[in-house]
Amino acid sequence: MHLKNDNSLFEYLVRLGDDRLILGHRLSEWCGHAPILEEDIALANIAQDCIGHATHFLNAASEVENKIKTADELTYFRDAIDYKNLLIMELPKGDFAFTIVRQFLVDSFTFLLYEKLQNSGNKFISDITTKALKEVQYHLRHSSQWVLRLGDGTELSHEKTQNALNILWLYTNEMFESDEIENSPSLKNFITKSSDLESEWENKVISHLQNATLKIPEMQTNYLSGGRRGIHTEHLGHLLSEMQIVARTYPGAKW
Amino acid sequence: MVTVETETIQQIYNLLKTISDPEIPTVSITDLGLVRNVEFINNKVIVTITPTYSACPAMHFIEREIINTLQLNLFENVEVKINLNPAWSTDWVTKEGKIKLKESGIAPPLPIINKVEFKQNTITCPYCNSNKTILKSEFGSTACKSFYFCEDCLTPFDYFKPI
């Protein structure tokens, strides 16, 4: 990696943008496939919000780097190693229970994070998160209600939800890793460190999961991480190849 | 005292009133509370607007409409700024806007009382005014609407959800 002037703000905006972009893309895969029409519309709506957040974060990242690359170029012409989303965002959508549990775990995290970031002294960060927080609030309401309904539902829905939770739990620790970017002198006064959100997230999430009669998986000492450093699961490559193929086949195409 | 400048700004507002959100064609962008500020400095018009939702697909369309409308009315130098913060609230929809929403079959947003809890208030059917309505889904035909059903006139309708 070459040194240039401190690019931690750029990196941080890209992380926030990539989280929303990749999650939004996964949610959009439900369009036309959800178990009921209302959920088809709901998941597509939430996907659209996520991609809206991504657009704002990546536009801001582009501005921070004096528009060396536009938000579209960042989206369509970066390879997996340059994507900085959390691994939990890129996992295949799975069944409906898997999508809902992921959404609940991520919404809970995003809500706490944006709630803090809306007061940031950096205008990009505060503007985007102030706006996005209103939307994440009803995403969280939606996923919370479904977790209750599925977890405390039929034997089959309970089993599927528990299975999803057992897998997804391995990816939750990564949300609270604070690395040198978050601790960089130029950034640390403008953000809340992810690690500072962990206990509040845990309290809220665990009590809700227990209300839904779900069993909390044992804390793993060996959890999965790497997304923030560009080390991804194989799933991201497949997602990107689908998302980027048109822009890469016809560079400069407008639609 | 009415200066030339305040008159000009009033004139610009009147022109903006003729532009509507393409997803809700009967309601103007001023009635929706999307226009946050109008300035007229050195013969340049600066209009500040805010999106209803982060991913509002109509923003660029509205931006173009503002520029076209003002240029047709001889304001040559027009800039549109898009501001996210403070975030748009349904409390900014005007009284007239709420009447027009109802006339086009969309139940207007109730005032925001509590920010965090989703209090399920009684929503009145925009067609028959019955209060026997049920929430079918918090998500509707566009990001800004929830989906309701009237048990009296058996009509599905959109509710402009308060944010």
Ligand SMILES: [Zn+2]
């Ligand atoms: Zn009715």
